[in-house]
Amino acid sequence: MGVNRSLCQKLDKVFSLYVRLSNTDDSGVGICVTCSRIKTIRDLDAGHFISRRYYPTRWDLKNVGVQCRSCNRFEQGRQFEYSTYINKKYGQGEADKLEFKAKSGKAPHNFEIEEMIKYYKEQVKKLKLEKCL
Secondary structure: OOOOHHHHHHHHHHHHHHHHHHOOOOOOEEEOOOOOOEEEHHHEEEEEOOOOOOHHHHOOOOOEEEEEHHHHHHOOOOHHHHHHHHHHHHOOOHHHHHHHHHHHOOOOOHHHHHHHHHHHHHHHHHHHHHOOO
């Protein structure tokens, strides 16, 4: 059967918003994980260390952080800097573990994607209330 594209798009949208909201301050300002530029939430992407084409890590919070558009879109995610950031934040070897998970794990079932959509919608709602957005 496979993964439902429409569900993936819905989850991508709410997950991206969650990542950006949870990694910015109350005024919507955050720091790019790869170049350390300070940007507003509108100028930040939810950048992936491992490409989104790998479903096992697509919505893994260790794999996704805020990146400026330049790093994420025009500099191929600056993979070396991203792996350094992951290992510093989560522990040495975590970037390698993500790479292994991406290639050896399985895609989530559609019902799991639906559950993640519900979960992240609630989390976004809470963050917006906390930040008075």
